[in-house]
Amino acid sequence: MTQSTETTSYKDIKQTVLGRIRSGEWRPDTLMPNEEDLAVEFSCTRTTVNRALRELAEEGFLERRRKAGTRVSSAPQRQARFTIPLVRDEVEAMGGTYRYALVSAQAETAPEWLAARLALTPGQRVVHVRCMHYSGNTPFQFEDRWIVINSVPQVEQADFSAIGPNEWLVQTVPFTNVELSFLASRADATLAGFMDVTEGEPVFTAERITWLQGQPVTLAKMYFAAGYRMTTRL
């Protein structure tokens, strides 16, 4: 049998099943028919049903256990998927013209809080880069970044006046592990100056720590413009 004219695709099955959940036909905790029965109902193979259900489970709508079967998720522990674009892309997506400006870049001994945060041995040296990302002439993001020299020796020769440290790192170092946090911080005097907000103002902030095979590579603090919100649709 070919799939030519009238096959049920795994996408159709996903849609139908989702519909039954949303309509209330299959309420939370309901045990649904097993894959074989569904395959008969949709007149396709179990493989196709399996893919549909597997994806729905991954998206948090279903819970599946061998032998126990598949049931509708009761506490839909929903997963939000945020796209974290490069600043340039984010600015351009909003119709702005991206502009980058280096503020400062210098090698120094890692301050204590940073050494503690990244589990560095005391006295390790880092490159501290500060830079601005603009949308047109409007401040969009202030980036405060430290790069561990031991992990990325080439960084001492890097020139951050034209290319941002993030883009440089992405091209240079493959990384294995990332920790990303979002928080609300308050604008200090420096930040207020750069971002054109009043001191003390709440600022949406992202922090990103990157490792390469267990070695800490970089910590970046990114401060967004006033009123910034990170939005996603599920």
Added chain:
Amino acid sequence: MTQSTETTSYKDIKQTVLGRIRSGEWRPDTLMPNEEDLAVEFSCTRTTVNRALRELAEEGFLERRRKAGTRVSSAPQRQARFTIPLVRDEVEAMGGTYRYALVSAQAETAPEWLAARLALTPGQRVVHVRCMHYSGNTPFQFEDRWIVINSVPQVEQADFSAIGPNEWLVQTVPFTNVELSFLASRADATLAGFMDVTEGEPVFTAERITWLQGQPVTLAKMYFAAGYRMTTRL
């Protein structure tokens, strides 16, 4: 051939490919071998390779286009996946004892900003619920929520003194669409009182709008305790 003793699983392939990316063997933008060739290399079927690559692409490591082939993502790690647990789960996961307290609940006409935000017809009525979530006796989250009566008529009979509006809604209304935002806001006098922070302090805030088949159901603003950060590892 059976998969009995020494088969290459799609997981093995994922691992190997990831390793090659991380080691720098396959740099960003590199065009990798096509599925058939990889199937030969790993001595498995194309189906298995396909699944491995498909998942890696979904995770953001690869970019695939028909005919053009598969290449290593140049801006990897673009998707962060946050699990959004119920407050109760989040508190308990941190070892705290969850406690809920209703602050106020009343039916009212939707204020203009809300009507505009949810595209309500003027004069529509909503139930406005405010409540606190504690970890032990420490304030954890202040929840400010509006529920559209038209979309959920049962809400007028609901009793939110024992069960939180979120848990009530999850049990009552299947929802089809969610918009989730994170932002930094400043604590006003009311919030400062409930959350035990000083007025003007930055507060990490999540806003969540939910629809049921195009009908707006609820808008929730959730204000987190001082110092809260939402963290994920990729």
Added chain:
DNA sequence: GCACTCAATTTGTGTAGACTTGAAATTTTT
């Protein structure tokens, strides 16, 4: 009543092969 064993059931994952689809590359036409 309790612990143990074992078979049945259900999802998980693999093989082998074929057709479909979208987009890049090439050729033909204007």
Added chain:
DNA sequence: AAAAATTTCAAGTCTACACAAATTGAGTGC
């Protein structure tokens, strides 16, 4: 040289079947 039609290739998806692995539930022995 530019535009349009055609070919070709790689990913996308389906069929059909098989064995693997986890867990449940029933049966057995004490």
